[in-house]
Amino acid sequence: MPNVKLNNYLHLHFIVFVWGFTAVIGKLITIDALPLVWYRMLMASLIILAYILIRKFQLRVPPKTLLMLILGGIVVSLHWVTFFMAIKVSNVSIALATMSTGAFFTALLEPFWYGRKMVGYEVVFGLIVMLGLYIMFRVETGFLNGILLALVSSLLSATFSLINGKLTQEQRPSVISFYELGSGVLFLSVFLIFSGSYDQKFFQLSINDWLYIFILASVCTAYAFIASVKILKYISPYTVMLTNNLEPVYGIILGVVLLGDSEKMKPLFYVGALLVLLTVVANGILKNRKKLKKTTNGLPSH
Numbered sequence: 001m002p003n004v005k006l007n008n009y010l011h012l013h014f015i016v017f018v019w020g021f022t023a024v025i026g027k028l029i030t031i032d033a034l035p036l037v038w039y040r041m042l043m044a045s046l047i048i049l050a051y052i053l054i055r056k057f058q059l060r061v062p063p064k065t066l067l068m069l070i071l072g073g074i075v076v077s078l079h080w081v082t083f084f085m086a087i088k089v090s091n092v093s094i095a096l097a098t099m100s101t102g103a104f105f106t107a108l109l110e111p112f113w114y115g116r117k118m119v120g121y122e123v124v125f126g127l128i129v130m131l132g133l134y135i136m137f138r139v140e141t142g143f144l145n146g147i148l149l150a151l152v153s154s155l156l157s158a159t160f161s162l163i164n165g166k167l168t169q170e171q172r173p174s175v176i177s178f179y180e181l182g183s184g185v186l187f188l189s190v191f192l193i194f195s196g197s198y199d200q201k202f203f204q205l206s207i208n209d210w211l212y213i214f215i216l217a218s219v220c221t222a223y224a225f226i227a228s229v230k231i232l233k234y235i236s237p238y239t240v241m242l243t244n245n246l247e248p249v250y251g252i253i254l255g256v257v258l259l260g261d262s263e264k265m266k267p268l269f270y271v272g273a274l275l276v277l278l279t280v281v282a283n284g285i286l287k288n289r290k291k292l293k294k295t296t297n298g299l300p301s302h
Contacts, residue, residue, distance in 0.1 A: 020250030033084035043217030073183030090146020092255035098150035105158035135272030
């Protein structure tokens with residue numbers, strides 16, 4: 001059993017590494033963010049549909065759940081579009097460092113989503129995150145648009161995680177993913193039709209772009225999503241959450257190694273990014289301790 005847990009923990013780090021690689025692939029793909037996301041979601045939804053059919057899962061969902069899935073699909077499509085736009089107008093380091101605020105946005109939105117009071121330390125951590133972002137803004141003023149787009153993407157990511165938090169209690173993750181990716185494709189398709197973007201150029205991709213998009217859809221989306229869910233059978237959600245915080249670290253390192261000088265920031269930028277990341281990790285640790293304390297207090301006395 002210890003070996004099984006170790007193997008799954010190493011597998012988890014590989015998945016987080018793959019997620020970090022997503023931003024680098026997005027930078028390497030030459031097409032704009034919107035068609036990039038459209039192709040990614042279309043390919044990934046078809047791959048996951050094939051997986052569902054092979055496993056013979058039930059696709060039928062209640063109408064109320066379907067509406068939530070459609071909403072989730074629209075939110076995640078906008079999240080990815082703004083994320084890849086941030087990479088295109090800035091770089092991988094800027095986008096990923098700013099995106100590390102996602103877990104903290106989730107913590108701030110949870111009280112409103114679940115109707116509970118906000119905890120004092122969450123407000124303090126919010127101020128520290130703002131300080132970290134301020135340092136990043138001040139140091140890299142040339143990438144202001146990239147930081148703002150990544151912040152919007154981060155907020156959308158937090159909203160998406162809250163929507164899925166309720167959906168995963170009712171439906172299979174693969175079924176949720178299929179409907180969300182599918183509805184995201186339809187949403188973007190409607191926008192592309194009305195904006196007149198479906199032209200010959202839209203479907204003329206280079207061989208490299210086709211290859212990178214396929215890797216993005218298959219490995220970084222379909223595989224990583226399904227594998228991360230399976231890992232939860234052996235590793236606690238808390239450990240998964242903390243490990244996920246390494247995504248910007250892996251991504252920034254990969255960006256510097258693979259993309260060179262365009263990814264190198266001023267030292268103070270990394271100070272601000274580290275401040276944000278450490279705050280997110282500290283928030284997760286405190287939340288877990290509070291949850292354990294509540295569970296312990298709820299145990300019958302012996």
